Amino acid sequence: xxxxxxxxxxxxxxxxxxxxxxxxxxxxxxxxxxxxxxxxxxxxxxxxxxxxxxxxxxxxxxxxxxxxxxxxxxxxxxxxxxxxxxxxxxxxxxxxxxxxxxxxxxxxxxxxxxxxxxxxxxxxxxxxxxxxxxxxxxxxxxxxxxxxxxxxxxxxxxxxxxxxxxxxxxxxxxxxxxxxxxxxxxxxxxxxxxxxxxxxxxxxxxxxxxxxxxxxxxxxxxxxxxxxxxxxxxxxxxxxxxxxxxxxxxxxxxxxxxxxxxxxxxxxxxxxxxxxxxxxxxxxxxxxxxxxxxxxxxxxxxxxxxxxxxxxxxxxxxxxxxxxxxxxxxxxxxxxxxxxxxxxxxxxxxxxxxxxxxxxxxxxxxxxxxxxxxxxxxxxxxxxxxxxxxxxxxxxxxxxxxxxxx
Numbered sequence: 001x002x003x004x005x006x007x008x009x010x011x012x013x014x015x016x017x018x019x020x021x022x023x024x025x026x027x028x029x030x031x032x033x034x035x036x037x038x039x040x041x042x043x044x045x046x047x048x049x050x051x052x053x054x055x056x057x058x059x060x061x062x063x064x065x066x067x068x069x070x071x072x073x074x075x076x077x078x079x080x081x082x083x084x085x086x087x088x089x090x091x092x093x094x095x096x097x098x099x100x101x102x103x104x105x106x107x108x109x110x111x112x113x114x115x116x117x118x119x120x121x122x123x124x125x126x127x128x129x130x131x132x133x134x135x136x137x138x139x140x141x142x143x144x145x146x147x148x149x150x151x152x153x154x155x156x157x158x159x160x161x162x163x164x165x166x167x168x169x170x171x172x173x174x175x176x177x178x179x180x181x182x183x184x185x186x187x188x189x190x191x192x193x194x195x196x197x198x199x200x201x202x203x204x205x206x207x208x209x210x211x212x213x214x215x216x217x218x219x220x221x222x223x224x225x226x227x228x229x230x231x232x233x234x235x236x237x238x239x240x241x242x243x244x245x246x247x248x249x250x251x252x253x254x255x256x257x258x259x260x261x262x263x264x265x266x267x268x269x270x271x272x273x274x275x276x277x278x279x280x281x282x283x284x285x286x287x288x289x290x291x292x293x294x295x296x297x298x299x300x301x302x303x304x305x306x307x308x309x310x311x312x313x314x315x316x317x318x319x320x321x322x323x324x325x326x327x328x329x330x331x332x333x334x335x336x337x338x339x340x341x342x343x344x345x346x347x348x349x350x351x352x353x354x355x356x357x358x359x360x361x362x363x364x365x366x367x368x369x370x371x372x373x374x375x376x377x378x379x380x381x382x383x384x385x386x387x388x389x390x391x392x393x394x395x396x397x398x399x400x401x402x403x404x405x406x
Contacts, residue, residue: 020048026106026125027116029054029061031221032139032165035283036114037068039290039298044068051105053125055117056080062087072096074105076121103128112290114165115140118223119346120391123147127384133158137289139165141240142346146339147387148243163289164244168237170285171263171276172245179268186267187247189237190257191316192217192280194229196359197258201320207359209352217260217280226349230362231316235327236345239338242331249331254324256314261303279303323363326370336379336390337370343394344369351402361405368405369398 023040027033033052040047051072054061058080065073065088072094075084081097088095096104106113106128112135115126122140129136131154138144143151155162164170168189176184195214196204212229213222220228227233234254241252255265260280267273278284279301287298305311318325323345330337348365351357357365370377376394381387 020046021112022048022050022110023112023114024049024051024105024108024110024129025114025116026051026053026102026122026129027055027114027118027139028052028064029057030116030118031219031224032116032282032286033114034064036116036137036286036290037064039283039287039296041068042297042299050110051108053102053105053117055121058083059087065093066091072105072108074101076102076117099124107132110134112137114286114289115143116165118142118221120146120342120388123151123384123387127151127154130154130160130162131158133160135161135163135292137163137165137286141166141236142342144240144243145236145342146391147381147384148239148338150381150384150387152243161292162244163292164240165282165285165289166237166240167263167278167280167282167285169241169244169264170288172241172266174276174288175264175266175274176245179266179274181246183269184247184251184266185269186251186253187241187245188253188255188265188267189234189241190255190260190262190264190313191231191234192228192260193256193258193314193316194231196229197256199320201360204320204359209355212352212359216258218282220282222353223346223349226352226362227345229359230323231321232323232327232345232363232366234316235324235330236342238327239331249328252331254316256316257311259308259311261308261311277303321363323366326363326367330370333377336377336381339381339387339390340370340373340376340394341366343391344398347395347398347402351405356402357405364405365398365401368401369394372401373397 025033049068049070052065052070053074056077058075075097078097102125106125113129114137116139120142123143126143213225215225238252262275265273265275281300283298283300287296330341344366348362
């Protein structure tokens with residue numbers, strides 16, 4: 001996955017002498033995109049912003065494109081193009097809208113691309129970025145959940161440096177440096193437990209979207225925050241880790257850690273356990289991927305273990321949080337199961353946020369969709385088009401089941 005440190009260091013040093021580093025951000029108006037631009041904006045002479053993309057928030061996209069002197073701004077929703085055009089009028093910044101424009105933005109020559117479009121919608125643009133063969137910082141876990149084998153084959157073919165941005169996978173990649181795979185006994189991803197960690201079934205049955213969106217530690221977008229509340233986020237991260245690090249399902253585990261200070265633990269064959277610690281701020285893993293293989297300054301809170309006093313850990317409760325169990329079953333099943341899981345979960349989270357189903361209905365809908373999708377689970381995926389076709393059918397199936405959980 002990673003080229004030699006020597007060759008990459010020489011490349012970075014040479015590039016720094018010649019010109020600023022060319023950067024594109026897919027999903028610039030989301031939490032990850034804004035955090036990335038915060039880091040870039042602190043040293044603007046070191047970077048040239050090539051392309052910024054957004055989903056629907058055209059006004060904010062225009063503001064960011066002007067602030068960071070982007071060459072191109074693309075809004076995915078064509079209905080928002082008029083707002084983008086008005087916001088960028090007279091600036092000389094190129095602008096466009098729609099799926100084809102999004103793919104063109106992802107293919108614009110860049111040294112480093114942040115792939116932060118949420119959900120399966122990010123699959124095709126992220127693959128387009130990967131095909132450049134430079135460096136892709138991956139903040140879209142659904143690419144690997146839905147199409148991990150196809151995605152990683154494309155990474156290998158293009159010889160792309162893939163840099164995980166999820167805090168847990170970034171931590172794992174750091175902790176595993178220098179450790180031969182045969183010496184890794186287990187990789188344990190940590191989870192805060194979300195806002196409902198200590199809630200009963202009865203309390204969670206009445207949970208409202210605004211309560212589920214009130215994460216105790218992290219500031220994230222709504223989809224990821226709800227996934228964190230159900231523990232589906234951690235289940236998706238298990239599938240992501242399986243593909244990123246080519247580890248067997250039996251070598252992957254989850255541990256609840258309410259403080260969100262330890263992000264991953266790597267258990268080695270000599271009895272050692274290596275961990276990466278930092279305060280919960282996504283700018284830390286983003287900075288690691290942006291500066292890799294070096295380090296850069298990030299304006300994050302510094303860790304004070306004495307002030308914290310204690311770090312606690314507990315096993316996850318898969319009875320109260322069945323989403324994690326479902327993800328483990330899908331990880332073992334392999335094939336198209338991840339595509340169906342992810343599609344059903346996206347439908348369920350959207351329905352919960354719209355108050356069409358209850359909180360417990362999220363995992364319930366996902367499980368019901370998997371249970372009636374034998375035909376989809378049996379399909380072979382050989383291309384991204386196959387993945388998207390299965391994804392579309394799974395969404396139709398999930399929506400047809402919504403009435404059971406209203």
